[in-house]
Amino acid sequence: MHVAIVGGGIVGLASAYYLAERGATVTVYEKGSIGSGSTERSVGGIRAQFSTPVNVELSLASMEIWEDFEETFGVDIAYRRPGYLFAARDEATAEAFEAQVAMQNELGVPSELLAPDEAAEHCPGLQTDEFVSATYSPTDGFADPHLALQGFAESAREAGAEIRTRTGVTEIHRAGDEVTGITAEGEPCEYDFVVNAAGPWAQQVARMADVDLPVAPKRRQMLVVDPETPVPEDVPLTIDLDTGSHFRPEREGKALVGGHFPSAESGGEADPDQNPDGFDRKIDLDWAVEAIERAGDCATYFGPDSEIRRGWAGLYAVTPDHHPVIEETLPGFVNAVGFSGHGFQHAPATGQIVAELVLDGASSLVDVSALASDRFETGELVEERNVA
Ligand SMILES: Cc1cc2nc3c(=O)[nH]c(=O)nc-3n(C[C@H](O)[C@H](O)[C@H](O)COP(=O)(O)OP(=O)(O)OC[C@H]3O[C@@H](n4cnc5c(N)ncnc54)[C@H](O)[C@@H]3O)c2cc1C
Structure with missing residues (x-):
């Protein structure tokens, strides 16, 4: 089985690893360097506290891999x-918490x-x-996206995958409904399967196959802060869900601070049709x-004497219901976007699911039927509420 993967971020490289490990012949096409899209801009959060069963299941399946990552x-x-x-x-958010915790526990x-005091x-x-209320889960946390990406990349290479950097895919070929290959750097190549793992560029890549997917690049920013009062390392990643503010401890009392505030998000909402290469970093x-x-x-850590050390901007790849599309959209064309x-935390499960879709024709790890793209036409959306 010959598979082309478009995109050398964590989703593309996890997919490459699981496909190659199962015997597929894999080539990853990355137009820049590996991780140069969103992956290297992620803060590496890994959690199971989502509001929909399918996101919780993607988390649980991924956490199994994250837990043993060093060993594997x-x-x-x-x-x-x-x-x-x-x-x-x-109160409405607190009420939703009750149902979410019950579903998560199940x-x-x-x-x-x-309660807030607890x-x-x-x-x-x-x-x-x-x-008025909070939810906490002790098994949530974070890891280093750069190191995780290197782990998948190296193991994918060892399993036989070829990773071609500075090699952009410019065309996806179709014969009728079926996808049959790609053109990269002017060179056409035939493949049994093409996997779209192009992150914020996913809509552009899908359009090469005449497929329209509502995946919009949206700018998100992060700060490294020296808080007025150091944040202890055992403080959880804390999300003030009704304002969108969030922070997590970094080493030596520092914190990463983020949030999406429409009032101050100047230049923030990249147009879905805008080229994601052109965003303000x-x-x-x-x-x-x-x-x-x-x-x-x-939280009291961030008094007026807090100091900003540095910061960065990156892109989320956002769908209307904040869930991914993971499916074989056309024969020979798998989207994981x-x-x-x-996407950082869900990459280990996604890579395995992509391998199953390509090699087995269906996913057994997680039921991803709710993540099919026809939900945007039928209106059967699965809205995720716990979004930061
Ligand atoms: C500020 C910020 C914080 C985040 N925090 C978290 C977090 O805490 N936890 C979490 O799970 N996620 C987080 N994310 C999201 C996470 O970074 C992404 O969901 C994840 O990295 C997506 O990986 P990907 O492989 O799909 O995409 P990417 O890493 O963007 O990879 C896609 C790759 O495709 C390549 N490409 C595009 N078009 C082509 C083409 N035509 N030919 C060849 N290559 C192409 C691009 O160059 C890119 O390298 C955060 C994102 C940002 C911006």
């Missing part, structure tokens, strides 16, 4: 698990519903008066000020 791939990915804490200001996630036992700086100052202020509204800010 020989790379220490700095996987730490101080948990994730979601905090609610509004699927085996050890999450719990907490939440402060995990995050001592939490501004408890601001919140610099931090917007108004946004940075708002991000620190909102983090301060959430639109991860809406969760």
Whole structure:
């Protein structure tokens, strides 16, 4: 089985590894260098506290791989698990938490519903008066995306995959409904399967096969902050869900601070048709000020003497319901796209599912029928509420 993968981010390289490991002949085409899309801009969050069963299942299947990553791939990915804490200001959000925790527990996630005072036992700086409820799960955490990407890339190569960097795919060939190959750097090549793992460029790549997928590149920013009061390393990744503000501890008391605030997101909403290569990689100052202020509204660490060390912007690949498309869209054309800010953590499960779709014709690891692209036509969307 000859497979071309378009995109050398974590989704493409995890797919390459699982396909090659199962005997497929794999070539990864990456127009830049590996990880040069969203993967190297991710903060590496890994959690099972999602609001829909399919996202929870993608997380649980992925966590099995993350837990044994060093043993399997020989790379220490700095996987730490101080948990994730979601905090609610509004009663409606708190009500939704109850149903979510029940669903998560049923699927085996050890999450719990907490009163603000109980939440402060995990995050001592939490501004408890601001919140009505929280959820916490001790098995959530984060890892280093760069190291994880290297682990998948190296193991994919060892399993026989070829990774061609600086080699953009410009055409996808069809014979009737069937996808039969690609053209890269002017050279046409036939393949049994083409996998679209092009992250924020996914819509452009799908269009090469005359397939329209609603995957929009959306700019998101992060700050490295020296907080006024150092953030202890055992504080969870904390999300103030009703404002969108979030932070997590970094080493030596520093913190990563982010959030999506439409009011301050100047130049933020990249148009779906805009070329994702053209986005502004610099931090917007108004946004940075708002991000620190909102983090301060959430937790006492971020007083007025907090200092910004640096920051960066990257792209989420967002679908209308914040779930990916994982399917064989046409015979010979698999899409694994639109991860809406969760693609780093869901890559291990996705790679295995892509291998199953290509080699077995269906996925047994996770039921991905809810992630078919025809949901955008039928309106059967599966809305994810826990989005940061
Ligand atoms: C600020 C920020 C924070 C984030 N935090 C988290 C987090 O905490 N947890 C989490 O799970 N996710 C997070 N994400 C999201 C995560 O980074 C992405 O979901 C994930 O990296 C997607 O991986 P990918 O392989 O699909 O895409 P990418 O890493 O973008 O890879 C796609 C690749 O395709 C290549 N490509 C595109 N077109 C072509 C072509 N025509 N030919 C050849 N190659 C092509 C691109 O160059 C790119 O390298 C974050 C993202 C950002 C921006």
